[in-house]
Amino acid sequence: MDLSSIQQFLSTTVTELAIKVAAAVAFWIIGRWLIGKVIDLVRASMSRNHVDPTLTKYLGSIITIALNIALVLGILGYFGIQTTSFAAMLAGAGVAIGAAWSGMLGNFAAGAFMLVLRPFKVGDFVSVAGLTGTVHELGLFGTTLVTPDNVMTIVGNGKIFADPIQNYSALPERRVERTAQLAGGVDTTDAVARLTAAVLQVANVSKTRPPEVSVLDINLVGPVIAVRPYTHTDNYWQVYFDTNQAILHTAREAGWPAPTPANVTRLIKD
Numbered sequence: 001m002d003l004s005s006i007q008q009f010l011s012t013t014v015t016e017l018a019i020k021v022a023a024a025v026a027f028w029i030i031g032r033w034l035i036g037k038v039i040d041l042v043r044a045s046m047s048r049n050h051v052d053p054t055l056t057k058y059l060g061s062i063i064t065i066a067l068n069i070a071l072v073l074g075i076l077g078y079f080g081i082q083t084t085s086f087a088a089m090l091a092g093a094g095v096a097i098g099a100a101w102s103g104m105l106g107n108f109a110a111g112a113f114m115l116v117l118r119p120f121k122v123g124d125f126v127s128v129a130g131l132t133g134t135v136h137e138l139g140l141f142g143t144t145l146v147t148p149d150n151v152m153t154i155v156g157n158g159k160i161f162a163d164p165i166q167n168y169s170a171l172p173e174r175r176v177e178r179t180a181q182l183a184g185g186v187d188t189t190d191a192v193a194r195l196t197a198a199v200l201q202v203a204n205v206s207k208t209r210p211p212e213v214s215v216l217d218i219n220l221v222g223p224v225i226a227v228r229p230y231t232h233t234d235n236y237w238q239v240y241f242d243t244n245q246a247i248l249h250t251a252r253e254a255g256w257p258a259p260t261p262a263n264v265t266r267l268i269k270d
Contacts, residue, residue: 024075031071039064110157111140120167125233127166129159173206174233176240177226180247183259184222188215191225194254198246199229204239206230221259 039060115138120126124135126145131153133145142154168174182191196213199205209230216226227247231239 027075028071031074032068035064035067035071038067106158107141107156110161111138111142113161114138114143114157115140119165120169124167124169125236126168129155129163131155168236169233172232173209173230174236175212176229176231176236176243178228178240178243178247179216180225180227180251181259182222182225183257186222186256188223188225191223191254191256194250195225195227195247198250199227199243202229202239202242202246204231204235206232221261 042063043060120128120135120138122135122138126133126135128143128145131145131147133147133153135143136146136152137144140157142156143160145153145155147153180191180195182188192213192215196211199211199213205211206229211227211229213225213227215223217224227243229239229243
């Protein structure tokens with residue numbers, strides 16, 4: 001092969017390579033621009049439908065990664081590189097990562113479902129996974145609660161989604177559950193009337209739903225009166241404590257004897 005043939009071969013090869021590189025760069029720039037437009041359209045559509053911003057960002061990231069991988073595979077195919085083995089390698093890596101991070105992926109999937117279904121929102125007072133507290137943050141992998149004793153606790157979304165969820169803030173009113181133990185000699189009819197009147201004087205007790213005051217049980221000490229006022233969820237603990245105070249004040253004002261267990265004495269003769 002003479003020098004002119006070598007020069008012609010190199011010039012042809014370099015020219016073809018330069019054209020392919022230029023085309024690949026153009027494909028990358030145009031592809032990235034198109035991906036950006038697609039992501040903008042998806043996010044705009046989700047925003048119009050009032051989808052949670054966290055979910056919008058999450059889905060946008062997944063779509064961006066998937067489209068970028070497809071773009072890279074397309075460019076490699078344009079250069080004549082076999083992408084079948086590369087795709088198989090990605091699939092194998094995905095399986096390995098999925099097996100190693102099965103718990104994390106479960107929390108991730110549960111978090112996505114919760115963002116769509118919205119069983120609770122930030123600021124709600126809930127009971128989930130055996131814990132009770134106010135929702136501080138709803139993340140993709142875990143939910144942060146602030147318990148009544150002011151402890152920040154993070155619970156995996158998979159655990160939350162697998163167990164029953166109680167949302168105390170979902171309904172406008174909530175019933176306070178209290179009881180009053182009476183002595184055996186106290187007139188229950190008079191006690192119910194007095195306790196009902198006392199509870200109605202507690203601040204923030206519902207005026208549309210009357211309190212439920214009635215005989216709940218009878219034991220060896222005497223009758224047990226259920227005292228159950230309704231109130232707005234924001235005032236639950238205030239009504240809870242004030243109801244306790246109202247029960248004590250009513251008992252003292254009425255002069256009811258302190259409930260004490262009855263003593264049974266048996267005499268056994270030899």
